[in-house]
Amino acid sequence: MSTTPITPESTPQGRTPATTGDRSGLPMEALRREFPILRVPVRGRRLVYLDNAATTQKPQSVIEAVARYYFRQNANIHRGVHYLSMEATQAYEEVREKTRRFLGARDTREIVFLRGTTEAVNLVAQSYGRPLLGPGDEILITHLEHHSNIVPWQMVCRQTGAILRVAPIDDRGEVVLEEWKQLLSPRTRIAAFAHVSNALGTINPIREMTALARAAGAAVFIDGAQAAAHTPIRVDEIDCDFYCVSGHKMYGPTGIGALYGRLELLESMPPYQGGGDMIASVTFEETVYNELPHKFEAGTPNIAGTIGLGKAIDFLQEHGLERIAAHEDALLDYGTNRLREIEGLRLVGTARHKAAILGFTVDGAHPHDVGTILDQEGIAVRAGHHCAQPAMERFGVAATVRASLGIYNDKDDIDDLIAGLHKVRELFG
Amino acid sequence: MSDLRDLYQEVVLDHGRHPRNFHPMESPDRQSVGFNPLCGDKLTLYLRYRDDILEDISFQGVGCAISTASASLLTEVLKGKTRAEAETILHEFVELLTSPGEADPERLGKLAVLAGVRDFPVRVKCATLAWRTLEAALAGNAAPASTE
Numbered sequence: 001m002s003t004t005p006i007t008p009e010s011t012p013q014g015r016t017p018a019t020t021g022d023r024s025g026l027p028m029e030a031l032r033r034e035f036p037i038l039r040v041p042v043r044g045r046r047l048v049y050l051d052n053a054a055t056t057q058k059p060q061s062v063i064e065a066v067a068r069y070y071f072r073q074n075a076n077i078h079r080g081v082h083y084l085s086m087e088a089t090q091a092y093e094e095v096r097e098k099t100r101r102f103l104g105a106r107d108t109r110e111i112v113f114l115r116g117t118t119e120a121v122n123l124v125a126q127s128y129g130r131p132l133l134g135p136g137d138e139i140l141i142t143h144l145e146h147h148s149n150i151v152p153w154q155m156v157c158r159q160t161g162a163i164l165r166v167a168p169i170d171d172r173g174e175v176v177l178e179e180w181k182q183l184l185s186p187r188t189r190i191a192a193f194a195h196v197s198n199a200l201g202t203i204n205p206i207r208e209m210t211a212l213a214r215a216a217g218a219a220v221f222i223d224g225a226q227a228a229a230h231t232p233i234r235v236d237e238i239d240c241d242f243y244c245v246s247g248h249k250m251y252g253p254t255g256i257g258a259l260y261g262r263l264e265l266l267e268s269m270p271p272y273q274g275g276g277d278m279i280a281s282v283t284f285e286e287t288v289y290n291e292l293p294h295k296f297e298a299g300t301p302n303i304a305g306t307i308g309l310g311k312a313i314d315f316l317q318e319h320g321l322e323r324i325a326a327h328e329d330a331l332l333d334y335g336t337n338r339l340r341e342i343e344g345l346r347l348v349g350t351a352r353h354k355a356a357i358l359g360f361t362v363d364g365a366h367p368h369d370v371g372t373i374l375d376q377e378g379i380a381v382r383a384g385h386h387c388a389q390p391a392m393e394r395f396g397v398a399a400t401v402r403a404s405l406g407i408y409n410d411k412d413d414i415d416d417l418i419a420g421l422h423k424v425r426e427l428f429g
Numbered sequence: 430m431s432d433l434r435d436l437y438q439e440v441v442l443d444h445g446r447h448p449r450n451f452h453p454m455e456s457p458d459r460q461s462v463g464f465n466p467l468c469g470d471k472l473t474l475y476l477r478y479r480d481d482i483l484e485d486i487s488f489q490g491v492g493c494a495i496s497t498a499s500a501s502l503l504t505e506v507l508k509g510k511t512r513a514e515a516e517t518i519l520h521e522f523v524e525l526l527t528s529p530g531e532a533d534p535e536r537l538g539k540l541a542v543l544a545g546v547r548d549f550p551v552r553v554k555c556a557t558l559a560w561r562t563l564e565a566a567l568a569g570n571a572a573p574a575s576t577e
Contacts, residue, residue, distance in 0.1 A: 366493035398469040
């Protein structure tokens with residue numbers, strides 16, 4: 001591996017030129033140059049960024065769009081009569097249309113901008129779930145969910161007397177479809193699950209799970225946080241009722257995300273928060289709410305973030321999600337095989353249909369110690385329970401090391417990870 | 430790797446691999462649970478007094494090398510100490526890791542091997558988990574101690 005310290009202007013030494021060697025055809029060298037942070041040395045070494053499931057790095061186009069907004073376009077939206085306000089409003093609303101196309105929704109009114117997937121779950125739990133649910137009603141989730149797709153449902157269960165049910169996963173980390181089917185009943189009012197597991201990498205059979213849940217009469221909520229940067233999404237084909245994404249996990253800014261909601265459902269739901277922009281008229285006696293989607297966007301939104309999200313969508317579409325998925329699949333195969341070289345390494349999450357997330361433990365070395373040692377090599381991984389404690393417990397571990405891959409990762413990154421893990425074995429073996 | 434060797438000194442690795450006094454205790458006088466919500470590490474600390482002296486200390490749980498070694502060293506260092514002495518060492522150790530420059534590692538004897546943790550701020554809570562738990566046990570707190 002390269003140990004030469006680099007400066008932001010220089011090119012890392014000893015890297016393979018042009019493409020990755022996989023068949024995706026992504027222009028890897030040019031693509032990596034789009035990410036300024038990849039040229040910033042970490043601990044005097046080139047950055048090996050393998051924490052993409054926590055947050056992805058941002059391409060220059062996204063960073064520049066956010067800066068340009070503040071440099072040249074900044075104004076509040078939806079109510080100004082002046083030039084900048086109209087320009088900002090137009091830029092903001094263009095991203096809504098872009099997001100609609102990206103998610104495969106039919107109508108821009110079905111796209112609500114929020115802080116991210118966490119806020120989306122909370123919105124749906126409170127605005128859809130709370131008025132609907134009563135004692136004896138059930139919400140069905142799965143054992144592999146992120147805490148953010150567990151806790152908001154628990155909260156609404158406490159408020160309404162509804163019951164939270166959990167569909168089990170098997171030893172590979174796959175949802176047991178037979179059990180999913182069994183747990184669905186006329187009492188199931190909401191079925192909520194991740195498209196892709198952040199801790200295990202499992203890609204759920206979302207169309208099948210959605211069809212079964214909807215046939216049972218449940219509304220379907222899908223957490224797409226880990227899917228949006230890695231696989232094409234078509235909510236019209238999935239036929240779910242709600243689907244949400246987080247900008248920062250798809251090469252966009254933090255603090256911005258989007259919720260897709262089926263028009264009829266959004267229409268019927270009360271607002272999530274009250275404030276400016278979500279109203280049509282206000283008197284002390286009565287307030288008339290604004291039309292969709294503004295009914296759900298109280299207060300001045302994250303305009304810069306939304307514009308950045310639009311650029312992130314452009315970035316993903318320029319490279320093509322099919323090609324990105326092919327690239328990451330090839331790298332996942334390569335990484336999985338190389339990890340098997342490490343003595344005492346156990347993969348946690350081995351679903352047959354899996355995103356490029358490698359969760360593992362190393363005998364004799366706690367994940368936090370592994371993380372610290374890798375960090376000294378400039379390798380960023382996550383160590384811990386990944387906000388999915390029930391999933392960790394299912395595998396009998398308190399924590400794992402997680403290397404999660406993104407568009408800019410290549411075989412060199414995997415090789416550096418393997419070299420780092422050999423150092424772990426030296427120290428702890 | 431020199432920085433890493435400051436963190437993972439041989440004594441630390443040894444106590445991490447082969448923790449001392451690592452077992453539950455029957456009928457302890459005090460028992461406390463410590464939890465690090467950031468990583469899920471959890472340990473239980475058991476104390477038995479003879480008069481004012483910590484006659485026996487043991488612990489159990491799961492943790493990284495740093496938290497396990499720290500707990501193991503805690504049991505070795507404090508066994509036979511008075512309650513007041515234990516409180517002084519607890520205070521000095523926590524200060525060593527959280528207010529660098531004010532505490533002198535030399536005063537802490539073999540606990541000084543953990544001084545390297547100061548240079549790894551995200552790992553300080555690993556090293557203090559057992560000591561926060563001790564604090565709760567000495568005070569007789571029923572609620573689990575947390576690093577947060």
